[in-house]
Amino acid sequence: MRGLYIHIPFCKSKCKYCSFYSITHFDKDIISKYIKTLLKEFELYKNYEFDTIYIGGGTPSILPTNILSDFLHNLLLMLKKMPTEFTLEANPESLSLEKLKILKEGGINRISLGVQSMDNNVLKFLGRIHTQHDVYKATYFIKKLGFNFNIDIIYDIPTLDEQIIIKSLKKICNLAPNHISSYSYSFDTLFLSESPPVEKTSMYKIRNLLQEKGYIQYEISNFAKPGFQCKHNIIYWKMHDYIGIGVAAHSMVNKINKRIRWSHNTNISMYIQNPCQYENYELIHNKNKLIENLIFGLRMIDGVDIAIPKELNIMSAIDDLIYNGLLNIKGDNVCLTEKGLLFLDYVQEYLYTSFSV
Template identity: 30%
Template sequence: MSPAPTPDPTVRHLYVHVPFCPSICPYCDFHVLTRRAGLVEAYLAKLDEEAARLADSYDVELDTVYLGGGTPSFLRDSELSALVGSVQRHLGWGRVENTLEVNPGTVSTERAALWRDLGLDRASVGVQSLDDATLKFLGRQHDARQARDAVGTLVGTGFRVSGDLITAVPGQPLDRDIHGLTELGVGHVSAYTLTIEPGTEFARRGVTVEEDDERRGFERTEELLTARGFTRYEISNYALPGQESRHNLAYWHGRTYLGLGPGAAGHYPVQRRARGDSGNGPAARPGEDQTPSGSDGILTTRRTNPHLHEWLAGAAGEDDPIDGHEFVTDALFMGLRLRDGIDLADVTRRSGVDVRARYAAPIDANVTRGLLTLDGDRLRATPEGWWVLNRVVTDFLEEDTADGG
């Protein structure tokens, strides 16, 4: 008999999507747009309403808040202050970490001080490269000098700073980019391979990325950052000791989180606040499930909000109910991205699915291929397994299909 699942009904993480950007990069496929008169004001008013509704619906004790986009730092000072005020008033604030995504061209000493005063303590800076030719190719509006100045200002203002890099760009001086970024004092680096997504300007131009360049960047980045004391704790993320992104770790560990704003994705518990509970307000709306897990076996729900104009008009988000087997598949796909992998006993407890028994065949096959290792209940991807992780997870999906799951 499979164990009863034990999901955590309390939500401890919040993602806020700010869709506004000064310009649209040719590789970007996120929900972003340039600002127009009245649009930011309408966004902030609707955001406040949505934050209040989430507070009324879920038990929330935030550990982390992440303001992403788009370009949250592109908001004017009064606008960002209003956004943070809405979050704090309705949902509280992160007790562990509060991150702001930052475009280098928006940073000044005065603004960095304001952001710290608002309670933001971590900055994820879209450096992408410290080479002007590479930045021009990527369509970035800042140059290398602005990127260096921005990181230096944020470090000097007391932020924990993460620098984003894009690798496998034609002609990119990757070694120089990594040397330069680490010398600026960042404690974290996110390094993502340039990916050409359908519908982007790069796709329309016919830009391609060679697999050999992708693999070379994948391996060289680890070599260079490891030599500088960084640990690759996730496929694309490196940190000095204690500098890991607590918010992103929540994603990779399959925790629930709120998604606030247009285009925002969230991962919600089935259990909602019971009517009359003390705290942020009344609970679930009539007809909404208030049990720890749904009677139909649903453990959690992933919800993606509509894009800005539909969101402003009150359109509902798109829900994807997650049962035990889907929970396991998600846990594998996300957790195997981590250097520490996943604890199969913990996933079994949280999903109600005996993972070791149900997925014995794909586990054994991928261990034999050298793509996974299994030490007790700890399942990890090897470096080669990271490179073909989609293929590894597909084996687990196929096992579900074969069993009619």
């Protein structure tokens, strides 16, 4: 499996919690130049076959309809094969029926909608510029055109009554997306505290509610109706190859016994001047490659082939984690238990340290 990621670094305004690279001051001229540059960079990879394409950002849906249409048209002309999954990230306020029709014609078959909450006060607190009304309107059009779609939500927002998040989630379930990604607002602080009961409860409640509604948790933050797991994100978690084009985009390619990573810098003017200038080259040798496979792979609910920790000679660390109720063996795989799902960071750190000593 191989994925292509395309970064669109434009946003109308910056959300409070966001760490992705994007700019908020731009005009049509810079957008046009950037899009042309993306196509130029893609020429490097036109002989590659991609199973999935993900256009993310930033806010890809902010692109003017004519630019979006030309971009997708030119990209499709260069693609060696059509990907099975072709996603575009969108914000509710920037989607219209006309734009969605362009996306459909351009081969997009999946929309990932940044909803985050169905409460207008929470949206304001997060720095989002859409309202609940925009979400209803966008999802009406998305469904009308028959897209497969994901909704992103944020939970565990400090000082916010948990009931508001649950109410929001129920409204989102009623929109019937076939995929829901749930991200913790306080993720960075979640595992630093010895006992974070609020966050834990919140995560448990979200999982239980989504499971009741027929969503299967297949990754620590992701839930899908059967058959609708996000193939592109699975490429990241299973450490398959991906190429990232655009400013700030990252790439990773596996070779026999090694792995290579590189990225673009975070300067849009430099990218436009020279889209084929890469930095942060990193060469990962076999043992580190395996530990990465183990550590990232544990995000998947199915876990990782037990052959990996055996080859790394860290079975005693695996046994410790099993003894503490954080890991479990299922068939040929080692995976997180229900309790382990809440302590992924600890499990990863423990395994990494055992490997290093």
